Amino acid sequence: MLISHRHKYEHEKQITQCPSDHIVPSQQLTSESSPFNHPFQDIFLPPEILQRICSLYFSTLIPLELTTVNATQMLHLQTALPLSIALSIPYDIYYANAMFSLSSCAPVWLLPWQVRKCIRRVRIAHERKSGKTPDWVYILDKALPCLTEIVFVVELIGLGAMVMEGWCECVKKSMKDAIASRKKGGVSLKVECGLWGFEEWIGKERMDASGEEDFD
Known part of the structure; x- marks a missing residue:
């Protein structure tokens, strides 16, 4: 009996002394948190699986405001991912899945052409001003x-x-005219105005972020 009590005590002592460094409270897991904690980095994954996981992670990030300051930076290396993982995946996976926000058209032209060809998702802050507003569709x-x-x-x-x-x-007419010149694909056009809004697919067959046709 004494031995069993002792074993029970030692077992409970070990449990209470277990490190909790890797336990992350659920309330701290936000879209800005990385899913790649320390133990995960030591697990080998095939490149295609790692890229798929990163694609899903990038798609859940809050929209990143593009400015004239950050447009020339390597934004794909500035997420919460460990740098070793960020460097191991193609940069275009980040730009194809992340959502970018624009309140001015100036940052767009500062992006490298290789990056501009990768971007798939944007949010435009369109305000009614006394001056001339940009022709965003063009x-x-x-x-x-x-x-x-x-x-x-x-x-x-x-x-x-x-x-x-x-x-x-x-906006829809202008978008249809612009998309008509594409050989394939289209755009999911959404408008948000307070509690009102709409969404419409414009163009040919729907395509996913990787550029593959989606027949769902």
Whole structure:
């Protein structure tokens, strides 16, 4: 009996002394947290599986605001991924899956052409100003020719429903004209205006972020 009690005590002592360095509270797991904690880095994964995991991770990150400062930086190396993993995967996987936010068209033209061809998803902060607003459809078509998802976050406070619907129809028509020149594929066009919004696929067959046809 004494031996069994002693063994029980030693077992409980070991449990209480177990390190908890790798235990991450669930409330701390956000889209900015990396799924690659220390133990995971030591596990070998085939490149295609690692790339798939990274693709899913990049797609869950909060939109990154592109500015004239960061547009020339290597953004694919600035996520929460360990640098060793970020360097081991093609950079285009990051740009094809991450969502980028734009409030000005200036940063777009500062991006290297190799990067601009990879970007698939953008959010545009479109505000009604007294001055001339950028022709976003034209800019996106010329600067980011491989987009598959465009979200317009519109601030048209004080405008009536007819004006809003008219603006949306103009955007859709312009987008259809731009997409018509593509040999294949299209764009998921979304508009968010407060509680109102819509989504419409414009173009030919739907394609995923990797450029493969999606027949779902």
